[in-house]
Amino acid sequence: MSRFTILHTNDIHGRVEGLARIATLVEQICEGSSQPVLYFDAGDVEESSRPISRYTKGTAMHRLLDAVGCDLGAVGNGGFLSYGPQVLARYAEAIQHPLVLANLRRADGSVNQGVQPAVLLEVAGRKLGVIGLTDPFKEYEVCFGLKALDPVPLIKKLAAELRSRGAGAMILLSHMGFAHESKIDDRELAMGLDGEIGLIIGAHTHDLLPAGERVGSVWIAQAGSYAEHLGRIELEWIENRLEVRSIETIPVPEDVPQSPKVLAELEVIEREVDEYLSEPITELPARFDYASDRECASANLMADMLRQRLNTEVGLVTAGAAFAGSLPGGLLTRGRLLEVCYAPCNPTTIDMKGWMLEALIHKGLEPEFASEKPNPLRGIPRGLMHLSGARVADGKIWVGETFLDPERTYKIAGSDWELQPYGGYVQKDWNLQPNFEVPTILAEALEEYLTQKRDLKPETGRLG
Numbered sequence: 001m002s003r004f005t006i007l008h009t010n011d012i013h014g015r016v017e018g019l020a021r022i023a024t025l026v027e028q029i030c031e032g033s034s035q036p037v038l039y040f041d042a043g044d045v046e047e048s049s050r051p052i053s054r055y056t057k058g059t060a061m062h063r064l065l066d067a068v069g070c071d072l073g074a075v076g077n078g079g080f081l082s083y084g085p086q087v088l089a090r091y092a093e094a095i096q097h098p099l100v101l102a103n104l105r106r107a108d109g110s111v112n113q114g115v116q117p118a119v120l121l122e123v124a125g126r127k128l129g130v131i132g133l134t135d136p137f138k139e140y141e142v143c144f145g146l147k148a149l150d151p152v153p154l155i156k157k158l159a160a161e162l163r164s165r166g167a168g169a170m171i172l173l174s175h176m177g178f179a180h181e182s183k184i185d186d187r188e189l190a191m192g193l194d195g196e197i198g199l200i201i202g203a204h205t206h207d208l209l210p211a212g213e214r215v216g217s218v219w220i221a222q223a224g225s226y227a228e229h230l231g232r233i234e235l236e237w238i239e240n241r242l243e244v245r246s247i248e249t250i251p252v253p254e255d256v257p258q259s260p261k262v263l264a265e266l267e268v269i270e271r272e273v274d275e276y277l278s279e280p281i282t283e284l285p286a287r288f289d290y291a292s293d294r295e296c297a298s299a300n301l302m303a304d305m306l307r308q309r310l311n312t313e314v315g316l317v318t319a320g321a322a323f324a325g326s327l328p329g330g331l332l333t334r335g336r337l338l339e340v341c342y343a344p345c346n347p348t349t350i351d352m353k354g355w356m357l358e359a360l361i362h363k364g365l366e367p368e369f370a371s372e373k374p375n376p377l378r379g380i381p382r383g384l385m386h387l388s389g390a391r392v393a394d395g396k397i398w399v400g401e402t403f404l405d406p407e408r409t410y411k412i413a414g415s416d417w418e419l420q421p422y423g424g425y426v427q428k429d430w431n432l433q434p435n436f437e438v439p440t441i442l443a444e445a446l447e448e449y450l451t452q453k454r455d456l457k458p459e460t461g462r463l464g
Helices: 016-032 059-068 086-094 138-144 151-164 186-192 260-277 297-310 334-340 354-364 442-452
Strands: 003-009 037-041 072-074 118-123 126-134 167-175 199-201 213-215 218-221 229-238 241-251 280-284 314-318 330-333 347-353 385-388 390-393 396-399 409-415
Touching: 003 016, 016 037, 016 059, 016 229, 016 260, 059 086, 059 260, 072 126, 072 167, 118 151, 126 151, 151 167, 151 186, 167 186, 167 241, 186 199, 186 213, 186 218, 199 229, 218 229, 218 241, 260 334, 280 334, 280 442, 297 314, 297 347, 297 385, 297 409, 297 442, 314 354, 330 334, 334 442, 347 354, 354 385, 354 396, 354 409, 385 390
Parallel strands: 003 037, 037 072, 126 167, 167 199, 199 218, 314 409
Antiparallel strands: 003 229, 118 126, 213 218, 229 241, 280 330, 314 385, 347 409, 390 396
């Protein structure tokens, strides 16, 4: 038997129901096939806006892929960028299938724990090499100290190593996507690797390629997003070559039954999550309200926590990065905290000149800007900038008991959302050097703060 099938998904983003339907289709295809069938996922199965993914830092979604019967996974940015490289080992411990990631390495060049650069699979009587790539966001270097390797020479080197171990052909499992932000993409990879690889199974940019796309001799496949399609590729070994016979994307309608295997694993995960969420954290003396269009006590609480935790002069946070709802008075469980404090932002410190701080605060208090709903906040408005150790009065900014000094350097605490250019509050040409507390996220830091404090009271009046 020289023919085989690769089924593939990408960018599921926490759609559990769709994944359970895909599992049914995968099972049906496997049962009806007389040839080997592999199932790959090209990354971003995690999604911070989906509770079961958020509460487990993405681990639950990888476990569900395992229940589908996934043979190999690429690393996307959904969990990796939110929780840092440490989360990869957590994923690997929870699942049976390997994760491949070649182009992001530790500072010393070593491979991150929990992943392999490439794997060698025995399929249809031959050995197939599969190399994993992910989009090398600058934040991986800035936040986590990782370094990105040039993918084309890297793949050529890995391909040579795999061939020396008997690989008859090479494919890429890529979370690079198509053209965006002037980074190398799958089309450029195909042009640079013509003759080295024959197939790229892609992701990241949510492109649906019903019949694939050919660049030179390299085929590119991608199956949209949100578990709405299952990709299917038919391949054949011809002597020492791998030929792509066909590429298609199969719609996943809602009337496809959900797989009992996936639902059973989901039930186990939900019991574990319920136990974790039911744990009490503290008793709050009053309600800490949330609002996106005015000052609110919950965001002030978060700013206070950041300033004290990180020992800075000023703490700041936007309401939308801190919360999506109010903290109730009385017993506060971990579940309620995580429900309203949902964003996977990391506590961050930075030194900046007073004029920069002034510009940041003014930007964060612009009503039109505060009402925006940027994609990273998943439909939550930015909200106003909230302050601790500083206040706005009569149009002027005070730090402690003195007016802000434009030429003085201040130590600031916030989250990566406010203190990195991608949030829109600071500028790249300021050349700031943030320090991130990773993999800690705001909810975890606030939980620790709340367990230690007993005299908390809702406060407002800091924004004039």
